[in-house]
Amino acid sequence: MTNWIRLPNSEGDCVGASATGGERPTYQRHVGRAGFQGPSAQIFHRHPPVGWAVFEGPLRPRAFDLAKLAPGPACPLQARRFLFSNTMEVRYWKTDAKMHALARNADGDTLLFVHHGEGSLFCDYGHLPYRDGDYILLPRGTAWRVEPSAPCEFLLIEATADAFGLPDPKTVAGGATIDPMLFTLPRIDDAFRAQQDEAFWEIHIKRKGQVSTLTYPYNPLDATGWEGDLCVAKVNWRDLSQQRNAGQKVPPAAYCTFVAKTFSVSTFIPKVGEGVSGILRVPFYHSNEDVDEFVFYHRGEFFSRGEIRAGMATFHPSGFPHGPHPKSYQEKMIKAPVETDEIAVMIDSRDVLSVDESIPDGAEWKAYVKTWEKAQETL
Numbered sequence: 001m002t003n004w005i006r007l008p009n010s011e012g013d014c015v016g017a018s019a020t021g022g023e024r025p026t027y028q029r030h031v032g033r034a035g036f037q038g039p040s041a042q043i044f045h046r047h048p049p050v051g052w053a054v055f056e057g058p059l060r061p062r063a064f065d066l067a068k069l070a071p072g073p074a075c076p077l078q079a080r081r082f083l084f085s086n087t088m089e090v091r092y093w094k095t096d097a098k099m100h101a102l103a104r105n106a107d108g109d110t111l112l113f114v115h116h117g118e119g120s121l122f123c124d125y126g127h128l129p130y131r132d133g134d135y136i137l138l139p140r141g142t143a144w145r146v147e148p149s150a151p152c153e154f155l156l157i158e159a160t161a162d163a164f165g166l167p168d169p170k171t172v173a174g175g176a177t178i179d180p181m182l183f184t185l186p187r188i189d190d191a192f193r194a195q196q197d198e199a200f201w202e203i204h205i206k207r208k209g210q211v212s213t214l215t216y217p218y219n220p221l222d223a224t225g226w227e228g229d230l231c232v233a234k235v236n237w238r239d240l241s242q243q244r245n246a247g248q249k250v251p252p253a254a255y256c257t258f259v260a261k262t263f264s265v266s267t268f269i270p271k272v273g274e275g276v277s278g279i280l281r282v283p284f285y286h287s288n289e290d291v292d293e294f295v296f297y298h299r300g301e302f303f304s305r306g307e308i309r310a311g312m313a314t315f316h317p318s319g320f321p322h323g324p325h326p327k328s329y330q331e332k333m334i335k336a337p338v339e340t341d342e343i344a345v346m347i348d349s350r351d352v353l354s355v356d357e358s359i360p361d362g363a364e365w366k367a368y369v370k371t372w373e374k375a376q377e378t379l
Ligand SMILES: [Fe+2]
Pocket: 283, 286, 288, 293, 316, 322
């Protein structure tokens, strides 16, 4: 772990945009290292930190409308990959069909986030009903399948050659982390026993990115019971929200939900007290210098980005600041702040993230980089 050089200081006029009484308002930019868990500074700018006039070169913010991707395929291991690094892969999978084969990822743990729909997940450990807003953690090697009872859309986040863990309370700002009691585990119940049959079943196994198939003359999800401390588990953002609203006021880094060695998964959930006029909310302008950032917008109104809808995603590589569009900043953060109802999943990756360029043209909002061009106004 880096032994950071920390030099606490205050220089010049440090006046926030929330200031009143004649003090000059400014645009605040939060600069941080190590996913905001290292040294940080608040810089007070006269102009919007995203007020660039021209943007050239390969480094650019990008936005995608994942809802526009075609449904399928039948096997989630072969769902469209649209983002990856050396140590993680992100896929988007739309399905309304019962899986007739099992999936097993031998490359790493998989985190399923249910964007839309509901149904049943059957796995080595039993039956687990799911609904929108659930994270389902599938340990490496687990055999599983889903039976949707409504059209489903999933974000699949794979920690390649790695495992997901919970954030360490000692390193999370504010000391907040996830209560393990919030997780729900699969059950060996009637629904699980009812799907055990003597038909031929395939397990599709992904290893080194390639899929192989095992065929059994019976359903291998045939457990009669299990014991131990390894299993599939789920937690919903609503459960996290309940814990958070039980009186905790926390900084951005405390929204971290799952961690792997090179990246973290955070959940932005409705926050209490942010409708108070003059309270500056996250995400405000920021430069998270050690990470590439990916955000998937699940539901609610995304106050920081005027044109972003649920089902869309943005990618902000390290190297330049980002934050609210000027119109949103003025109207929703300064003039008439409201309680935010946005829910989003954020991946911060210390490994360089790449967009899989096989993503269809129609699913990318190519003009996204230009949406800040009117950010010239000065407070
Ligand atoms: Fe960010």
